[in-house]
Amino acid sequence: MTTTPGEKQSRFDPEPMPRRDFLGLAALGTMIAAFVVSLFGMLKLPKAAVSASPSKKYKVLLPDALPEGEAFIPPGRNVAIYRDGEGVYALSTVCTHLGCIVKANAKGFECPCHGSGFAKDGVVTKGPAPTALPWLKVTGGAGVYTIDEDSHVKAGTKV
Amino acid sequence: MDEAKRSALNEFWINLKTAPGQIYRAMFRGGAPVSDRTRSSFVFGNVFLHLHSVRTHLWSLKWSTTMGLGLITTAAFLITLVTGILLMFYYKPYPDVAYQSIKDIHFIVPTGRFMRNIHRWAANVMVVAVILHMARAFYTASYRKPREFNWFIGWGLLVTTLALSFTGYLLPWDQLAYWAITIGANIAQSPREITDAMGITEYFDIGGLQREILLGSEIVGEESLIRFYLLHVMILPLILAMLMAVHFWRIRKDGGLAKPKNVDELVAADQKEHYPVFTEAPQKTYQLAAVVKGKTPAVGSGPENTVPSMPHLFYAELGVLMFTVLICFILAFVSDAPLKELANPLVPENPAKAPWYFLGLQEIVSFSAFMGGIGIPMLCWIGLGLIPFLDKETEGTGEWFGGPGGAKLVGWSALYGFATSIAVEAFAIRFGWLREWFPDIPQLVITFVNPGTVITVLYAAFSIWVLRRFNSTRAGALALFTCFLAGFIVLTVIGTHFRGPNWDFFWSPSHWPGH
Known part of the structure; x- marks a missing residue:
């Protein structure tokens, strides 16, 4: 089903966003957010909280x-x-x-x-x-x- | 045959008999590469071969165009890949056990010693070939538009190759490995030389962080070994393979190798010896790009002096591969990969030397850890990457040394490069440096004024002079690149041959004192 933008009630109403655009942007946005968050997690991994070293x-x-x-x-x-x-x-x-x-x-x-x-x-x-x-x-x-x-x-x- | 008599069983029997031929034809649909059309489909119908274009310019096939250096690098990589996987059957990445497993590979595993030797020699061949390949691309100005991005990829490949060699160096866990990696890890920590001098290490310890992430610990231990192993067998080879695929693909997309403007005259004589361009009428438009608009390099170009890549290019590539295999076999046969005693964290090797291609670095590191290990290499590295964007002249692309007179300029630059670095080194070896004359001198002065930086400044000054003298960015680039290549050679030779215990100068390793 294709989405047709609804009638505007007033000239101050924003242009309605087509459903596909909204879903597409939501997918892109969540992907970027997930990627950035997981990247931070991965970057923290190589540095352990306690590192193994002999007693000095x-x-x-x-x-x-x-x-x-x-x-x-x-x-x-x-x-x-x-x-x-x-x-x-x-x-x-x-x-x-x-x-x-x-x-x-x-x-x-x-x-x-x-x-x-x-x-x-x-x-x-x-x-x-x-x-x-x-x-x-x-x-x-x-x-x-x-x-x-x-x-x-x-x-x-x-x- | 009568339709009724043809039973399903009979049909099955015939299918079974013809199965091998059918499988073959299902795999290779194009048929034998005997005509131009089937030669083309041989290339574009194959996922591996289609990184090449279907036809190759005669100029690209000339030995003097590339000397096959990129192919040698690729072949050496394939050899290290195969032998490396075989070595992984026996290698165990854990301190002490690692050393024993290398000994097992050397003395117990059938062909293990030979495989390890080939692996080591192919890695060396790869480093030499990748440096020469870079020099070839530079001296023929093959980095220019539209090939800037591919020079960039090659720049990444050079670093990845060196990183692969460096990470492989730790794996045997012998004295050589342990102390080379200790030095390498401390070079990563050397920004502390600056932060210490400024008194801000407590708050901003980038050097310490780099070292800790590299080693996974404060010392070179089990965490470091598994990190280096992972980088060596998984992360870096994957990066290298991906960059290689892009590198090869871009050669094709950038319109083949760089060619001089008058290339058609230059290869006219060769054309007669090859097949005519079309041996039969093409069934498809051969070069659609010729009639479309666009910015790709092939658009707007006329008829070319090209020959089918199959067989002309592929047989040449196979030849280079076999040549590289032969070189590695001979080297592996006559010389064993070194293995010293088990790593001992209490007693360093004396002298503790990195692999030979890092000994130039080690020589300037012996003046200042930060400038020699990070400052100057970063400067060279960034400079190399920027070359295509700083020299945008179009004259002399595809010609060795940029055409007539270029060889003379390169010769003089090489002479200057050799003479300067030898003179500065000889001075520092004979008379010492600032600390010997002024014991209380601040460390920051030595960091910025030491033989390494002096050589760098002299090289930069010379190339700016050349640039102004000939009013050409290409001339300046030729001078600078040649100088640094000469300096690299001089420092590497000094570090390899003339430095002995305590990094003192000796005319020959036979003069080293016993210790």
Whole structure:
């Protein structure tokens, strides 16, 4: 059945819309709305509310014989711990450039991937690293320390 | 035969005997491609072949027009598709297990090692061919109207190809894979270099978000592997296949390959060696477009120097396919795909190198993560996509290097491109860069003034000079594209051959210190 527009009662009445146009527009409108809503849902999917990652808070037994200025790397961890006259501090050994693991040497650290160099207090001495190695939160004492890789502290904080 | 005697059983028997022929004729209605008409129906009656036009211009069949580079890319893709599906029978996308399954494929599965080698080599062939194909399209100015959109599609195909290679790199879960992806994921995070320097990372951490979405976690772990696997075997191949279909279809819709203006004179000699245009009177109007109004490229064109696509084009295509298969077979036979030790998140490879086509990037990343990994590549990528809209001259379309004098310009640009990048690299390797001279320099200065950006600025300056000197956008484009190609080659060679442990410079890998 074809729809004929009805008689207008007054010149101020809007032009009546044919049924087919209305149905067509309704279909198009709901399709776009459904698509946009589902797109938002799909875009949220790749980022989980909680992401799986190993615990980054752990205890470390610092050897008594650790000489001043020599890095102690706990087995299986990307952390370097130093002890000097003022106390104990820990640096992350994840390069701030592109995430390789820096290697401790006599002067500080060196990154194998792109040659960034860091001093023993984490300051960049060489290469492309944009920022210093972060200082990590250390608590405890008497040889047993808790390292929290997720909490960074101000450079120079020693316990 | 008498109608009454012809029993249903007899009829059935005859039908059964003729069934194979009937099935064949039901599938191929056009008959053998022996006349122009049946050759045409051979093409337009086939869903796969009808991406081609029924007739092909003699110019398109010349080796020097395309060098078959697009076909090589396609053939390499088909090879990776087949071998990739075969590898999926044994591959298990889970950390550690993945590594063992690759070892199984290498040592236990019959032909597994060969399949993996072919897969790896075909992927390399595809990357090389797609870059050369892009260069071919650029140097013959095939991106111009009406082919701008197809250049755009090709631009997407280049990125998808590189993304496919990159995602495939993680799957073996060996040291090479793990650290290349760690570096790649941190490049995605490198906008932090800017946000950190501005002190706004806390509120606006686009880099961290990119990395987390790519890896699905804070570390390269099981979530990352399944993400890369899904991208590699499903999402990216689907995107690639769709773009390829559009790419091929548009070649036909854009009026075939780009041809020079005087193409009819150039192919006149070849025409005599081929079949005449029509060997029998056509049963349909051959080119309806010739009499209709419209904007499609075929409208208004006169008689053409064309030959039937079957057999001329298809046999050439098959030849290129077999050539590509042969190349991949030989490479797979003489060289094994690498597999290092199991991934170890505590000890990076030294040096940790990405696949060779990313080593140019890795070289400029070693100056600044953001500029090298995102800033300059994005600039190149956007520039490439805009080429058809920035150079709208019509002179020299379809001719190598835009006609006479172009080769000389390209030669000088290449020389400049090589010399500049080598000089800047040599300076940085010999004398170091800003941080070595001024230890307290702010990071933002290094981000914007480093060997990578210096080379980029020198290239841009040169091409603007060329553009003004010859008063031609095409000349500027030729200079810029050639420079960047030269720079890509120089940086890739330095990254591949001259960089060793700690990304230090070595004349040869044999000088690397033991570690």
